[in-house]
Amino acid sequence: MALEPPTGPNRSIHMNKRIIAAVGAAALVIPAAASADSSRDRGHGKRTDGGAATTNGKRPAKRTKKVTFVFKGTFTGGGAVSVRSGNAHARRGGFLGQAVTFDLAGARIVVADTNADQKVDLADVLAGDSVVVKARLAKGTKRAAAADGQAAEQIVATQLIDKSNADDGDAGSAAD
Numbered sequence: 001m002a003l004e005p006p007t008g009p010n011r012s013i014h015m016n017k018r019i020i021a022a023v024g025a026a027a028l029v030i031p032a033a034a035s036a037d038s039s040r041d042r043g044h045g046k047r048t049d050g051g052a053a054t055t056n057g058k059r060p061a062k063r064t065k066k067v068t069f070v071f072k073g074t075f076t077g078g079g080a081v082s083v084r085s086g087n088a089h090a091r092r093g094g095f096l097g098q099a100v101t102f103d104l105a106g107a108r109i110v111v112a113d114t115n116a117d118q119k120v121d122l123a124d125v126l127a128g129d130s131v132v133v134k135a136r137l138a139k140g141t142k143r144a145a146a147a148d149g150q151a152a153e154q155i156v157a158t159q160l161i162d163k164s165n166a167d168d169g170d171a172g173s174a175a176d
Contacts, residue, residue: 064138068158071095071135075162077127079104079154094143102133102157111162122160129164133157 070087079102083095090096104122111124125131135157144153 066136067139069093069095069135069137069141069155071100071133073100073131073133075125075127075129075131079122081131081133089137089139089141093137093141098143100143101152101154102135102160103154104157104160107133107157108159109162110159112165114165124165125160125162126165129162131163132159132161134159134161 067089068087069089071081071083071090072085073081073083076082076099080099081102082099083090083097085091086095109120109122109125111120113120114124114126117123135155137155
């Protein structure tokens with residue numbers, strides 16, 4: 001004889017006991033799962049120390065984007081340029097109308113050999129020459145005003161082009 005489910009008035013009592021047991025078990029499991037420390041945390045939550053949320057460890061934090069600043073002006077000697085105009089980055093940075101000092105040690109110099117020493121270097125750029133200077137700086141860089149008694153910080157240039165003494169390719173030939 002097989003066991004048959006209860007029928008009649010006893011059926012509802014047995015079904016109610018099963019439902020109550022299932023709901024009670026679920027009530028015990030849900031709070032335990034919610035309070036458990038998840039080892040699969042992806043790092044998207046809020047930080048309690050007030051800092052920004054961390055990445056998930058797969059990507060490094062974003063670096064500041066560097067853009068090319070183009071400064072056009074007059075070379076005044078010693079790496080200084082009186083800036084007349086420039087690209088949008090230079091204009092927004094407040095460099096127009098200012099004397100800006102550049103570190104030209106690692107810059108590529110584009111100029112004709114004006115002193116006939118068979119080398120193209122910074123000595124060929126004369127004071128008063130019209131120049132274009134390019135530099136890679138962080139996007140949004142503003143001109144820092146010099147403190148009292150201190151010189152303004154130098155900007156590392158990547159290229160200096162002398163427009164007054166342009167290199168026409170005949171640097172070694174002499175005019176007769």
